[in-house]
Amino acid sequence: MPGKVIHYFAGDYTAKGFYPLYDFSFQGLDQVFMLQGLPYTGKVDVMKKLLKEWEEKDFNVEAIHTSTDNQGLDGIIIPQLKIGIYGAETPLLNFDLDHVEYINMNAAINFDQLKDQKDQILSLKNKIKKARLEAVNSFKKGLEIHDELEEIYIDEMNFAKADQLTNDLINHLFTTKSTSDTNPVVKRRFFGASTPEGVTDYIPNLTEDLNKRYFIKGRAGTGKSTILKKIAAAGENLGYDVEIYHCGFDPVSLDMVIVRELGFCIFDSTDPHEYFPERESDEIVDVYAEAVTPGTDEKYADEISNLTRGYKSYMKEGVAFLKEAKQHDDELASIYQDAVDTSVLDSLFESIQMEIGKK
Template identity: 55%
Template sequence: MKGNVIHYFAGDHTAKGFFTLYDSCFQDTGLIYKLNGTSPCVKSRLMKRLAEASLKKGIALEMIHRSSDPEELDGVILPGLNIGFVDGDCFMGSGKDIDTDVALDKDLLAIHEDEILGLKEKIENEFSSAHASFATGLHIHDGLEEIYINQMDFTKANQLAVDLNDRFFDGVAATGRTAIVKHRFFGASTPHGVIDYIDNLTEGLDKRYFIKGRAGTGKSTLLKKIAAAAEELGFDIEMYHCGFDPESMDMVVVRELGFCIFDSTDPHEYFPDREGDEIVDIYEKAVTPRTDENYATAIMELNRSYKSYMKNGIVILQEVKRLHDGLEQIYAAATDDSKVDALFDQIKAELEA
């Protein structure tokens, strides 16, 4: 799908379990259609069709992908119309309920009830195993952070934050509004590996700042300070969490001021490739020189170890997708396509009215 559309995740399988940000993404959406039902595929299918119909009319879109299968959708937002659609299993807020199970043959599903329950139990167990593998990786990663934390000059790091905030906001008048802060993920651990939508999310911005550094060098803290300054002035902010450790930040976008600043290190390492791109190197500015060389062996071993657990988590997510595909085959055989079409027509007619 091309056009005026941005892509992101609102939930991710992380070192701290499945971490959800759906409520934040829909916080200022006036009309929310909650698609309830047992088949995620039917719900995603409806949202894809609604997104396609909106794009044909030139309507701007936000497409929220499912981290366990990024080709599927968990939500769609039409910000210009103040309307959203979301998988009811993801969103805890209120909305207009749509029962997608009307498109399913319940008698046929009853025949496969034991198989369905067995697959769901296996899927949940595999997700728990993936989370545990990611958690072990994060614990090892903490050791990597400790090396760099002990070599940090925090006075210089704090001054870097002050200098950047002066650059971004000096002379910028407060809006007088209360800022809307939306929390999202630009990337996620998926069965296809770690993927991100940074290029898409930053496409229309005048300035992009690429933070270079190492584990524990304060990239997330720097981003939080910049976001706090923008919020104090009343500018709306997009806060993108780390898909590995969701309590850390990886990117801040302030669209009204035309800039973003993000952690541009592995596994989402980017380099300037267009006018307006600039590197902010924390390692160079605030870390003891030759730290990489002085601790090379320990750094190499910790990197190798934590990445092995990350890769193992991805392998487990691949098994989850295999199991989930089997589950969806059962639902697909019980789906009446004409009833899915009727649901789509019903929602589309309401939107057009």
């Protein structure tokens, strides 16, 4: 039976700029194969082949997706072997270099074939950079409007009731300390991201093996992220490994916490990642009903509608810029494609596969 593949993002273009969390995914590994070189050298093809090979060998694999390309990968991890393969352009920081093996992916490119296209390559790279910057600017404007929306609900919040709700949740979720005798591991990720094809998330995949799922319902500014931060801190303090999923729009905020040792997740189940209970064990936590002045939605209906429409328009605009960047990126990839020696790629794949097989 094939192994299980879990999917997530570890980097995203957000209202705060590009926000990398790759180091958290690659912590604690015995070996990392660092695929160095241009993005168009066949890195993704090699990683996809490795993922497929080890999934078919009944190993669980983590697929770290690329937010700028819905078909791309930034890396894969084989937890049982404590091995990772990393292909993103963002450097890994605070990482033990003794555990890194560098793979020169540029070896697969015949750069002589690209000399006549130097100007076109430079032009496309500038267009990609500009479009991604415009996407971030759009998301930033959207967040500014979203902050205004939050203020409406913050002014109508009963914070004492919100605190009580949080404390009750923590006491319900954590009845004992962890039985593990190792230091807790905190992994920070994104379950979703703004991509060229729109907002994408992997919540069903990440939560399908959990016994208990809590769906937080509420409005902007009702403290959903604060609740999640307190739950994550409580779990870590009690010795549990915690998966923390940041918001792909505003990465300072949190959208989900998973404690696999206890078999539960709790997540912000509102637009653009709104889900509803499907299993008997699923449960809704309604912050609006518990801690917001009744009738707030109706009282500020017009203002809420206008602000919501405003920030969503900027989100849509940002995604359009990411789509534009992807189109330029595809043009660039097609230029490099003819210069890539697939036999060298096959050789690089085989060498990595052989090294992993020694574990």
